[in-house]
Amino acid sequence: MSFTYFLKRAAFAALALAALMTSAFFLVRLTGDPVNLYLPVDASDAAREAMRVRLGLDRSLLAQFFDWAWDMLSLDFGISLWHNRPAMDVVLEALPNTLALGAIALVLAFIAAIGMGSIAAVNSGGWIDRGVNVLSQAAASVPDFWLGLMGVLLFAVTFRILPTSGFGGPIYWVLPVACLFARPFGTLVQIVRGSMIEALNATFVRTARAKGARDGRVTFVHALRNALLPAVTVTGDLAAQFAGGGGVVEVVFGFPGIGKLLIDGILKRDFAIVQASIFAVAVVIFFINILVDMLYASIDPRVRVE
Amino acid sequence: MALLEVENLQVSFDTASGRILALNGVSFSLERGEVLALLGESGSGKSVTAAAIMDLVPNPPGAIDRGSIRFHGAELLQLSRNERRDLCGNRIALIFQDALAALNPVYSVGWQIAEMYRIHGRNPEGGVEKAVIDLLKAIGIPDPERRARQYPHEFSGGMRQRIMIAMAVAVGPDVIIADEPTTALDVTIQAQVVDLLATIRKRSNAGMIFITHDLGVVAELADRVAVMYAGRIVETANVFELFEDARHPYSVGLLASQPRVDTDEDELVPIPGSAPNPVALPSGCAFRTRCPRAEGLCAEVIPPLETVGPGRQAACHFPVSPA
Numbered sequence A: 001m002s003f004t005y006f007l008k009r010a011a012f013a014a015l016a017l018a019a020l021m022t023s024a025f026f027l028v029r030l031t032g033d034p035v036n037l038y039l040p041v042d043a044s045d046a047a048r049e050a051m052r053v054r055l056g057l058d059r060s061l062l063a064q065f066f067d068w069a070w071d072m073l074s075l076d077f078g079i080s081l082w083h084n085r086p087a088m089d090v091v092l093e094a095l096p097n098t099l100a101l102g103a104i105a106l107v108l109a110f111i112a113a114i115g116m117g118s119i120a121a122v123n124s125g126g127w128i129d130r131g132v133n134v135l136s137q138a139a140a141s142v143p144d145f146w147l148g149l150m151g152v153l154l155f156a157v158t159f160r161i162l163p164t165s166g167f168g169g170p171i172y173w174v175l176p177v178a179c180l181f182a183r184p185f186g187t188l189v190q191i192v193r194g195s196m197i198e199a200l201n202a203t204f205v206r207t208a209r210a211k212g213a214r215d216g217r218v219t220f221v222h223a224l225r226n227a228l229l230p231a232v233t234v235t236g237d238l239a240a241q242f243a244g245g246g247g248v249v250e251v252v253f254g255f256p257g258i259g260k261l262l263i264d265g266i267l268k269r270d271f272a273i274v275q276a277s278i279f280a281v282a283v284v285i286f287f288i289n290i291l292v293d294m295l296y297a298s299i300d301p302r303v304r305v306e
Numbered sequence B: 001m002a003l004l005e006v007e008n009l010q011v012s013f014d015t016a017s018g019r020i021l022a023l024n025g026v027s028f029s030l031e032r033g034e035v036l037a038l039l040g041e042s043g044s045g046k047s048v049t050a051a052a053i054m055d056l057v058p059n060p061p062g063a064i065d066r067g068s069i070r071f072h073g074a075e076l077l078q079l080s081r082n083e084r085r086d087l088c089g090n091r092i093a094l095i096f097q098d099a100l101a102a103l104n105p106v107y108s109v110g111w112q113i114a115e116m117y118r119i120h121g122r123n124p125e126g127g128v129e130k131a132v133i134d135l136l137k138a139i140g141i142p143d144p145e146r147r148a149r150q151y152p153h154e155f156s157g158g159m160r161q162r163i164m165i166a167m168a169v170a171v172g173p174d175v176i177i178a179d180e181p182t183t184a185l186d187v188t189i190q191a192q193v194v195d196l197l198a199t200i201r202k203r204s205n206a207g208m209i210f211i212t213h214d215l216g217v218v219a220e221l222a223d224r225v226a227v228m229y230a231g232r233i234v235e236t237a238n239v240f241e242l243f244e245d246a247r248h249p250y251s252v253g254l255l256a257s258q259p260r261v262d263t264d265e266d267e268l269v270p271i272p273g274s275a276p277n278p279v280a281l282p283s284g285c286a287f288r289t290r291c292p293r294a295e296g297l298c299a300e301v302i303p304p305l306e307t308v309g310p311g312r313q314a315a316c317h318f319p320v321s322p323a
């Protein structure tokens, strides 16, 4: 990937980001007025008005927008109403947790799916294949809130070997990772199996056998690398989804990630937090896409054209 | 002892439309230094013969039902899966028809040739890298150091096929099987590839099985010809005898249906009818539905491959008389 290509992509991404942030600006303001939420029900009209003025909500929407646009351009995301400190600081504390959670779940899912999908493909039609099929279908379709609740019930409430929720040492990561792992694992197994069956039937695999390569080499050196691209594509899409937070999983386990922060931000009309979160996630997704492209090119030389 | 002896080989495939007898008692032998052409229409079983020798018959749907394949007198069909793999590439090599599909698209050609040495634990003098470069140079690839790092899609069709051939002969196999190596190429490039195979054949003492449906290439390269029809060898003869004096009515038909350089005859007579349905072969001689000499016996008894002259055989109840 050349530098000019990177610049071109960055320019496109910046345009898309501007559009995204603009729509976010208007959408968060549609969710309602924070003043009603933060002041007691019996607060005086004067107190309400004073808060509106302090937050700049008394001016016309257009005036607010231009102010906001200027702040965005200078990367100033404002102060969080709820946390009462710079919104981006709060976001940058939550983001690494989400990224680590997503990355651990996805890397584990990817590796496990490569192994299982390949074994299923090599034995396609046999009982191992059928077993893997049932397991992966189930993993791909089970809702993560259900998995989360069951996990809590079983391991935290019944066996008491894992914490129900919270944050701290590695033990707090087990259930969230397990819940986030399931769907990517199930989806990827099916994809790897399909593309491995195709690769194993390709002529170049016959060539490898004709050259004298044994089964392990044929499967994992010759076929696998050809079967990897679809799995990388899907993993990239999932990574982009996970960058926005483990959603339900973060809420169920009280995991302090960007997903939980974003949901809380919306509920609390914390405009600055919502906007800073969206911005940070969009930037992360941009880099995930670049990474996927680089992976692509390193796996398949035919993609290395511009 | 022949280098490679195939005897009464039967291979079938279970398909949705029924069981296909792809090989129905194939027998032939190959000597050191000899080029045997396996000649026949598409679907006659040439590629399956190669696959059976290389242990590449997909199972399922395919299976080797009976027969024998002996290499230096040792029965291959009794070896384990891994013992067969160790022979492949090392002692018996296969060159595929479509080099673009046959080379792995995600590894450099240098890597793929080097793999041949690595799989079989060979340490050529000067190292594997040097051996690969020398090989590319020998098959006429310019700038081999740079080209070795490139990928199959960066080469022309002719170069890819030469790379395929170089890879197959890298570690000096005793038997080289080339399955229609020139079919996918245009005529001028075909000639280069045939020349390369002729050179390899001259330099090594390997036996070569050259699979083709093209009489022109047979005339150029082969010493002996085995003509296949519907999963059987119907005639074997040395290349001159076949062209001058074919005995099997199918061989005669084949010669009359393709242009030849050695006669002025330019009227081509196609064989009437079409190749039989492999799921439901005619009883007796499979060629009888298209054969001008067929009689009652042909529908009842499968003609065995019998000696019809010194070093030549034909499978026909009523062979064409010697010229």
Ligand SMILES: Nc1ncnc2c1ncn2[C@@H]1O[C@H](COP(=O)(O)OP(=O)(O)O)[C@@H](O)[C@H]1O
Pocket: B013, B014, B015, B020, B021, B022, B040, B041, B042, B043, B044, B045, B046, B047, B048, B049, B058, B061, B062, B278
């Ligand atoms: N994998 C397979 N599955 C089913 N039938 C096959 C398979 N491979 C070959 N055959 C059948 O075996 C017969 C011989 O095929 P082949 O050896 O490829 O012919 P050719 O002489 O053109 O190389 C054909 O009837 C073909 O349909």
Ligand code: SF4
Pocket: B248, B249, B250, B285, B286, B287, B288, B289, B291, B292, B293, B294, B295, B298, B303, B315, B316, B317, B318, B319
């Ligand atoms: S056996 Fe009969 S049908 Fe078959 S080739 Fe000979 S003459 Fe023709």
Ligand SMILES: [Mg+2]
Pocket: B046, B047, B048, B179, B180
């Ligand atoms: Mg063929």
